[in-house]
Amino acid sequence: MKETIESGSKSMLTKAGQNTGSSKNAKSWFEKPKLPETHFIETGVYTNPDIFNEEIEKIFNKVWLPICHESELPNKYDYRTTGVAGNKPLISVRGPDNKIRTFLNVCPHRGNTIMRNPAGNLLNAEPSGNPKNMTCMFHGWQFDAMGHCVDIPREKQGYQERLCKADIGLREIRSEIAHGGFIWVNLDDNCESLSAFVGDSFDLMSTELDSEPLEIFHYQKSIIPTNYKLWHETSREFYHDYMHYHNRATGMLQKGYFDRKYSVFDNGHAATGLTTVTYDAYEGSKDRHLTFPGMPKNGWKQLNIFPSCTYSLRASCLRVSVMTPISEKETLIEIRGLGLKSDTPEQRQERIADHDTIWGPFGRNLMEDLLAVQNQTAAMGNGSNIKHLLMAREEDSTIHDEIGLRSYYAEWSKRMGKKASSL
Amino acid sequence: MALLDLMIKQAIEVCIYESCLALNSEDWEKFLSFCAKDKFNYRITNYSPEIKKEQCWMERNWQGLKGILDILPKHNTNHSPLTRHITVYQINPTNTANVYDVVSIFSLYRTELDGLNSHLYSGQTKLFAVGKYIDQIRVDSESFKAEFIDRNVVLETRQIDVGSHIPF
Numbered sequence: 001m002k003e004t005i006e007s008g009s010k011s012m013l014t015k016a017g018q019n020t021g022s023s024k025n026a027k028s029w030f031e032k033p034k035l036p037e038t039h040f041i042e043t044g045v046y047t048n049p050d051i052f053n054e055e056i057e058k059i060f061n062k063v064w065l066p067i068c069h070e071s072e073l074p075n076k077y078d079y080r081t082t083g084v085a086g087n088k089p090l091i092s093v094r095g096p097d098n099k100i101r102t103f104l105n106v107c108p109h110r111g112n113t114i115m116r117n118p119a120g121n122l123l124n125a126e127p128s129g130n131p132k133n134m135t136c137m138f139h140g141w142q143f144d145a146m147g148h149c150v151d152i153p154r155e156k157q158g159y160q161e162r163l164c165k166a167d168i169g170l171r172e173i174r175s176e177i178a179h180g181g182f183i184w185v186n187l188d189d190n191c192e193s194l195s196a197f198v199g200d201s202f203d204l205m206s207t208e209l210d211s212e213p214l215e216i217f218h219y220q221k222s223i224i225p226t227n228y229k230l231w232h233e234t235s236r237e238f239y240h241d242y243m244h245y246h247n248r249a250t251g252m253l254q255k256g257y258f259d260r261k262y263s264v265f266d267n268g269h270a271a272t273g274l275t276t277v278t279y280d281a282y283e284g285s286k287d288r289h290l291t292f293p294g295m296p297k298n299g300w301k302q303l304n305i306f307p308s309c310t311y312s313l314r315a316s317c318l319r320v321s322v323m324t325p326i327s328e329k330e331t332l333i334e335i336r337g338l339g340l341k342s343d344t345p346e347q348r349q350e351r352i353a354d355h356d357t358i359w360g361p362f363g364r365n366l367m368e369d370l371l372a373v374q375n376q377t378a379a380m381g382n383g384s385n386i387k388h389l390l391m392a393r394e395e396d397s398t399i400h401d402e403i404g405l406r407s408y409y410a411e412w413s414k415r416m417g418k419k420a421s422s423l
Numbered sequence: 424m425a426l427l428d429l430m431i432k433q434a435i436e437v438c439i440y441e442s443c444l445a446l447n448s449e450d451w452e453k454f455l456s457f458c459a460k461d462k463f464n465y466r467i468t469n470y471s472p473e474i475k476k477e478q479c480w481m482e483r484n485w486q487g488l489k490g491i492l493d494i495l496p497k498h499n500t501n502h503s504p505l506t507r508h509i510t511v512y513q514i515n516p517t518n519t520a521n522v523y524d525v526v527s528i529f530s531l532y533r534t535e536l537d538g539l540n541s542h543l544y545s546g547q548t549k550l551f552a553v554g555k556y557i558d559q560i561r562v563d564s565e566s567f568k569a570e571f572i573d574r575n576v577v578l579e580t581r582q583i584d585v586g587s588h589i590p591f
Contacts, residue, residue, distance in 0.1 A: 072474050117472070118472050118473040119474070119475055216474050217478070218480075219474045220480075220583075221473075221581075221582060222582050222583065222585070222586075223582070245497040245498050283490055283493070284486075284487055284490030284491060352479055352482075356479070356481055360480045360586070361480055362481040362590070364491075366585075367588055368499045370585035371499065371501055371539075374585065375539060378540040
């Protein structure tokens, strides 16, 4: 007898009577999930270059983003170059008045990058310019730490009375220092205040962050072939703790893990509340003795700020992860580790060791997360391999509930003017 | 150069190169056999021009290093093999008898296996990191057995892709 083999098998019952599900043919594979529209995403959200460009315009050009920490510019005339929103080049400078200002790092003359080093001090002599000023090496235009143009070589000869220094200045970006001493910027001059944007989301760790000054001790970055949201989502759902041996040993297998609550806030921010981690359950690891002000021993809190920043406070060290989207499939990931500025050398060493056990390029968890998100991007391709991703777990807002993902896409949809479930 | 110096130099180079082969073949037990159990300290460091600070990205003693190597099979990881190429540049005696400072330069290549889209990339080799090994090596004055008492992997490369579960 001739047998026709069709793709897509029927579901089967196991001996225990459980339905095992079925394989799918093309039609059923691409069908919309039979779930509320708030509980799944169309993959074009991650793969479509037009969506990416729209995100830069409608989200990244309008939200507050942390770019670096104030301790990266501890002295007058220190500067730090960064980039946001598709890598628009920025420079932050601590002026002679001790105030940190942020500018577009672009010369208004011919559009060249003004300061090229990742960091430095304007008092150091440069081949092309005078100390205390930012000098564009191309034609020698100089700007002081307040963004004023202070020198145009052969100004009168070239521009006569038509243009002068007073007409020229750097584009200053709205900035505020807040939430543990981070420099936040917003490219939109007419944006809401930072405090309005974050709302009360930082309340859960304000004692830890703002009781005394913090200081950076760790910086790493990597350009990863993934969409920025996929990386951010690893901080918004903890169901993937199954992937991390460290988190299974120190968290999932410990009492109280499944009671940890997820909270969502206005504007797409979300947090996982305090839990206690059994660090010594991971072989070779130990209890964490140091904490932050107000933080219990071995505690862990995490806050995700829409659209691309995570504060993770694990007892002795704060990790702040910031994503800069480069394209729909390329993301600059920057990770900073911080302790208290008042640390003794011994305390600082302990915080660094704690930080590097889990995070850092040689930490146990980071690589696993990054492997996962770059493989998500590889597997999705241009979006034609899979049409929908799920974010449908509901567990009374506890740790494996995917409410953090849903709150993100509620805000995303509001700002983009379209549903993430049907583009 | 005196015969004794040559024997010490040879013992140190054997230690460096043989331990490198052990690392390349992921023979952790053999690598650790080149490290003084009572004293060995391993660090991965670099200087960050971004924050203008020396950084330490990993630090373990012998037991700590053994611990994370033993536990590797429990972790999801990138199994792409790493190949280190080392050249020893300097061997200098220290103020401690039979202990030498050794400076080597390494380049480290990764041959793709399962890190990302193996159908496309498995078998490709890319430069993964460059840096220096700053070692302290103790040489037994009778047996001429050399062993590490300290290794500082000083990275020049600061973007380490997705990172690494195994030491460089």
